Amino acid sequence: MSGAHRHDSECKRIFALLSEYLDAELPADSCDQIEAHLKDCPPCLEFLESLRRTIELCRGFEPGELPGPLAESVRRELRERYEKALRARESQGAA
Ligand SMILES: [Zn+2]
Incomplete structure (x- = not known):
């Protein structure tokens, strides 16, 4: 059981x-x-993919184009999404 949760701090x-x-x-x-x-860590990979999509949407980049530095508002949104994703995972893992 400890195997799954070992990942959280990482x-x-x-x-x-x-x-x-x-x-x-x-x-x-x-x-x-x-x-x-x-x-x-598939959940982190999935999350990274969703971040990339968010950034492409926010900035209007073509897929595959390197993003430039992000605005603080975008970073804040990404952090919120991450925390939500992490909480969702934690509740799954505890079941
Ligand atoms: Zn992870």
């Missing part, structure tokens, strides 16, 4: 890196950490 740490990842400001070794985590 997920939070990864999220702290995600906004930089999405800003394309992340050093390559941190990028590797995120990608390694995502391989082992």
Whole structure:
């Protein structure tokens, strides 16, 4: 049972890196950490995909185009979405 929840603090740490990842400001070794985590954590991967879609919608980017730095309002929305996603996962995991 402890296996699933081991991820929670790691997920939070990864999220702290995600906004930089999405800003394309992340050093390559941190990028590797995120990608390694995502391989082992489908909910985080799903969440990252939803962040990318949000950013594309917000900024009108074509898919695949690198996003520039995000506005603070966009970051705040992403953080709220993340917290919601994490809470949803926690309630699933506790069942
Ligand atoms: Zn995760």
